[in-house]
Amino acid sequence: MGQMKENLQGIIEPVIVSMGYELVGIEYIPGKRRSVLRLYIDKADGITLDDCSAVSHQVSGLLDVEDPLAEEYNLEVSSPGSDRPLFKLAHYQAFLGHRVKLQLRVPLNNRRKFKGIIKAVEGDEITLAVEDKEYKLDFNLVDKANLVSEV
DSSP: OOHHHHHHHHHHHHHHHHTTOEEEEEEEEOOSSOEEEEEEEEOTTOOOHHHHHHHHHHHHHHHHHHOOOSSOEEEEEEOOOTTOBOOSHHHHHHTTTSEEEEEEEEEETTEEEEEEEEEEEETTEEEEEETTEEEEEEGGGEEEEEEOOOO
């Protein structure tokens, strides 16, 4: 995670946790006029629109005070959904046996995109079964990953 996301997580996560939610992850999408700061939250019995609204209200006030981003941005608060993004190694561990699509920052064997089943997580390494091959991927090289909805 970049330094900016780590700083944001340090500011935001304690508030979200104190409200009874888990901060699943943070996405920051730079834009020409306005950027997007997207927070994914979860709790055991799922997330409602009211949950997203409550977290948005609290975090918005906090960010107004702390002012960690110089540029203008829109704050979005969302549930992870069925195509849940995976931000932490613990997420991969929790979803062993599930199908995932991910993109690496740098190519491995001349490819950056993979779609397969999470077979194992050992140290910083994720084993992914793609068709008839297994790939060992360094978590630190994963740019983006999402579960693939089986619906």
